[in-house]
Amino acid sequence: NAGVTQTPKFQVLKTGQSMTLQCAQDMNHEYMSWYRQDPGMGLRLIHYSVGAGITDQGEVPNGYNVSRSTTEDFPLRLLSAAPSQTSVYFCASSAQGAANEKLFFGSGTQLSVL
């Protein structure tokens, strides 16, 4: 029972490099999202999707792109990495039914931008 799978677990980039963080879930969840977690600031929403082909911006979307071509996958792209994007990134998913549907989180990606 895989749940939400994120790769890679660790990544070091140089300023200006691009990369994609992968996220896949096998629970047939409609809702998927990306958060970043920084010390003292809690989890902040970057982008989210309520279904295949539908994406929208969260609180801190600048510098990130997403797409949702399938229900299962929701990759996060950093177009030109900056030191301010050094953070821990979490992908999360949930069903879209009742309001008490909880988020299931991936194991996280520790990203350092030098």
Add this chain to the structure above:
Amino acid sequence: GQNIDQPTEMTATEGAIVQINCTYQTSGFNGLFWYQQHAGEAPTFLSYNVLDGLEEKGRFSSFLSRSKGYSYLLLKELQMKDSASYLCAVRDPGSARQLTFGSGTQLTVLP
């Protein structure tokens, strides 16, 4: 928008009871969640409240007062493994039902 406040750190002794408070000021409300996050791990779901009152689940209970914009998480019979960060999150009533998280309360349980 949403504004959620929690204490940054708390310390308690093994076997004791601790209460972690969360206050929120939001433009809408569709439920409050508590998550537990151990160092270096992903957050995991603890509880959900949408109506006023206390929800009990084993050693953990969560309370909500919507009129006061206030919730607390009560942990009884503390164990060393309860040392973690506890995150309060409010659900937006919009169609996407996003969650806005507080900064988390780091609980340290001492022997």
